[in-house]
Amino acid sequence: MATNFLFIRLIACLILSLTFCVRAQSNSNLLSKPSWPKMTAKQRYEKLNSTTSAYRKEALQLVIDEANRVAQELNLPENLPITERNIIQAFISPPQMVKVGLGNITTSNYTYYVTVGDKFSYLEKHFSDVMNKDYAELRTQYLWPMSRIDTNAAFQSATQWLAAASMDVQAINRDCNVHVEAFTPEGKNGAHFVPLYRVYWTEKTGKSFAPAASVEFLEPTKSLRQLRVNKTEYILRPSLQITNIYLPSPTNTFRGGMLIKPQ
Numbered sequence: 001m002a003t004n005f006l007f008i009r010l011i012a013c014l015i016l017s018l019t020f021c022v023r024a025q026s027n028s029n030l031l032s033k034p035s036w037p038k039m040t041a042k043q044r045y046e047k048l049n050s051t052t053s054a055y056r057k058e059a060l061q062l063v064i065d066e067a068n069r070v071a072q073e074l075n076l077p078e079n080l081p082i083t084e085r086n087i088i089q090a091f092i093s094p095p096q097m098v099k100v101g102l103g104n105i106t107t108s109n110y111t112y113y114v115t116v117g118d119k120f121s122y123l124e125k126h127f128s129d130v131m132n133k134d135y136a137e138l139r140t141q142y143l144w145p146m147s148r149i150d151t152n153a154a155f156q157s158a159t160q161w162l163a164a165a166s167m168d169v170q171a172i173n174r175d176c177n178v179h180v181e182a183f184t185p186e187g188k189n190g191a192h193f194v195p196l197y198r199v200y201w202t203e204k205t206g207k208s209f210a211p212a213a214s215v216e217f218l219e220p221t222k223s224l225r226q227l228r229v230n231k232t233e234y235i236l237r238p239s240l241q242i243t244n245i246y247l248p249s250p251t252n253t254f255r256g257g258m259l260i261k262p263q
Contacts, residue, residue, distance in 0.1 A: 055242065059092045060084065062240045063105050066120050067112040073164050074123075074224060078109055088126075095242070102240055117232030118239040120165070125225040135196075139185045142220060143192045151180040151197075157222075158199035158215035166236040167213065167229050176201035176212050195219040198226075 064082055071078040079086060082105070092103040101115030106126055113122035127134055155178060159169045178201050183194040200214035213234060216226035229235050 054244070055095060056092050058242055058244070059102055060090055060105070062242070063090070063092070063103050063112065063114050066114055066240060067105055067107075070112060070120055070123065070165060071110075073166070074161060074227075075164075076110060076224065078107060082107060114240055116230060117235060118241070119232060119235045119237045121229050121232075121235055123165075123224070123227040125223075135183070135185075138183070138194050138196055138218070142194045142196075142218075143185070144195060146191060146193055148195075149182055149193055151182075154180050154182070154197040154199055154219065157217060157219070158197070161215050161217070161224060161227055162213065162229070165227060168234045168236050172201050172213050172229075172234050176203050196225075 061084075064084065064087070068080060068082050070076070071080060071082065087105045087107055090103060090105040093100045101113065101121075102118050104111055104113040104115070104122075106112075108126060110126055111122075111124045112120065113124075115121050159173075162172070163169050178199065181198045181200075183196040184190050184192070185194060186192055196216070196218050198214065198216045200211040202208075203212050208230075210230055211228070212231055213229045214226065215224070215228075217224045
């Protein structure tokens, strides 16, 4: 079970990465067919990935502002307000790749993603060390007898976090089957578990491989480690909108800077 828990966690991260890649490729294909017939592959790539400093600045501020709202709503252990000075990296999608989502920022504690429908949709705890080390430390600190496992309380906590983040809990519960897992480092039939719960919802139709929503948290400290909602109709938050259209030109094009690491 310990291996399964880690495997599911890694698969979730892989799905998120593949989502970005597939959507980006989809946009690349759309832009490369009829509109730029005389461009080389390199030219198409540069045009797709070009933006302006003004666009990047406005988009980055929108994501930072949304991260501040989320951190307050979820009562996260952040040094507020989050500003450009205290984020350690950020990704802003060029306007030509808007279907990938607006972007994300990372603090020393969390990564905030504005992706699905240009809405806040993912939250991931930022690990300064490798994840396996973190799981090993949790096993050392919290190894409880199986008699203490409480899936009902875990479900309630997960839905409270989703509701606090303005996710449509009622619709998620209506359309999906809920699953509750705890980290069992001794295996499925072990005598102990770590109160690291993962609650996730899968669509009853079975059409999607990825969970429609998921929450992972450490119960003793009430520490949220992950929150994800993969369908825009379950996200009640407004989409973030760029107020101006910034078109790249030879004098204002910004390339190779979608990954921002403020000093």
